Amino acid sequence: MAASRIVIENCAIATVDADDTEYASGYVVVADNRIEAVGAGTAPAHLENVVRRIDGTGHLLTPGLVNTHHHFYQWITRGLATDHNLFNWLVALYPTWARIDASMAKAAAQGSLAMMARGGVTTAMDHHYVYPRGSGDLSGAIIGAARDMGVRFTLARGSMDRGEKDGGLPPDFAVETLDGALAATAETVDQHHDASFDSMTQVAVAPCSPFSVSTELMKQGAELARAKGVRLHTHGSETVEEEKFCHELFGMGPTDYFESTGWLGEDVWMAHCVHMNDSDIAAFARTKTGVAHCPSSNARLAAGIARVPDMLKSGVPVGLGVDGTASNESGELHTELRNALLINRLGAHREAALNARQALRLGTFGGAQVLGRAEQIGSIEAGKLADFVLWKVDGIGHSSIADPVTALVFGAAAPVTASFVNGQQIVEHNRLLTADEDAIARVARDEAQRLARIAAAD
Ligand SMILES: [Zn+2]
Numbered sequence: 515m516a517a518s519r520i521v522i523e524n525c526a527i528a529t530v531d532a533d534d535t536e537y538a539s540g541y542v543v544v545a546d547n548r549i550e551a552v553g554a555g556t557a558p559a560h561l562e563n564v565v566r567r568i569d570g571t572g573h574l575l576t577p578g579l580v581n582t583h584h585h586f587y588q589w590i591t592r593g594l595a596t597d598h599n600l601f602n603w604l605v606a607l608y609p610t611w612a613r614i615d616a617s618m619a620k621a622a623a624q625g626s627l628a629m630m631a632r633g634g635v636t637t638a639m640d641h642h643y644v645y646p647r648g649s650g651d652l653s654g655a656i657i658g659a660a661r662d663m664g665v666r667f668t669l670a671r672g673s674m675d676r677g678e679k680d681g682g683l684p685p686d687f688a689v690e691t692l693d694g695a696l697a698a699t700a701e702t703v704d705q706h707h708d709a710s711f712d713s714m715t716q717v718a719v720a721p722c723s724p725f726s727v728s729t730e731l732m733k734q735g736a737e738l739a740r741a742k743g744v745r746l747h748t749h750g751s752e753t754v755e756e757e758k759f760c761h762e763l764f765g766m767g768p769t770d771y772f773e774s775t776g777w778l779g780e781d782v783w784m785a786h787c788v789h790m791n792d793s794d795i796a797a798f799a800r801t802k803t804g805v806a807h808c809p810s811s812n813a814r815l816a817a818g819i820a821r822v823p824d825m826l827k828s829g830v831p832v833g834l835g836v837d838g839t840a841s842n843e844s845g846e847l848h849t850e851l852r853n854a855l856l857i858n859r860l861g862a863h864r865e866a867a868l869n870a871r872q873a874l875r876l877g878t879f880g881g882a883q884v885l886g887r888a889e890q891i892g893s894i895e896a897g898k899l900a901d902f903v904l905w906k907v908d909g910i911g912h913s914s915i916a917d918p919v920t921a922l923v924f925g926a927a928a929p930v931t932a933s934f935v936n937g938q939q940i941v942e943h944n945r946l947l948t949a950d951e952d953a954i955a956r957v958a959r960d961e962a963q964r965l966a967r968i969a970a971a972d
Contacts, residue, residue, distance in 0.1 A: 578636025
């Protein structure tokens, strides 16, 4: 059967390809779920089977945004412990988190996904690591929510097995056993991971952090991921307290600890990486270990400023992350482009730290790299999957800024006129086409209140 084509014309295009090719006015041709052509001017004449033409006048077309770190469940525990650092914040929230069930996880996933999708995210990820006993099929609920919304998705199946009695931070009732966590992770990979080029659902192995996971789970988790051919994800070098914890418990810093447990490599990406010295960055560069940079969360929890310019200069793959919405209540990724740029300018490199195009690259191609999907998504190139966004840049927020990429990154959050995933439109004029936002908001509020009631009764 002939491919169905969609033509988008008359828009500025930032392809984010290897040469950062841009067109002041160009076109994109989509054939089924792939990008067939991109170029300057108007689309080639005499294309067959064009089912839709979109006039992109006044818009910037970019690759869809790729989120590389999140915890969906936190959507129903936002706005709590608002003046805490990481460890105090975790200790305050663990008892509530340990009471979630599958219905809450679904509502929170829908809220998180909706907020990101309507802001231009086309590939989402969820690092979920709270699996209370008897809480139902949380992974299935989360994956189902992403599938229903039409967003491309990686579930990082997390785990914790180092409770307080073993020197860890989480309460003992919130953790799994080593064997239980490994078996459930393996089952999730077998059940849901799709390794194909067009894959909409992937699974990664993702023990939570050095201070909530045993050394054995780190090691066996890495072996499991490599035996299954899936990626590895965890938190690393987020705070000075974590660094101190690692020195006290393991006699080495976080990066050396990760290396000793098999957790550096091109199949690994790590959230935060704020407290990295030169040799840590060199180790990440040498092993091609990726980083999920979460500037708003790092600021919210007063963790510090990750050395993103140094990482990029050394060749470390870097993407952007929202992080959980209990530490970044906005839950939006497009605003992280701006925050990454601004926060890094407060670091050592000052105004030379990042520019608008580098920020856009972090949020698109950089994210695709750290999720292991750079051949399929993250840039507008013929043969890649049709994941892209049309940002309106001729409205009141942006029309007086001549350069559209500068408008997108430095300006107010740009309206999303259309967002496509896998050739399917999921957002029109900032509204989801694949879900009822008002219903999601209502259910999220009800589930947040139910969780708060259960936690208060403990
Ligand atoms: Zn996190």
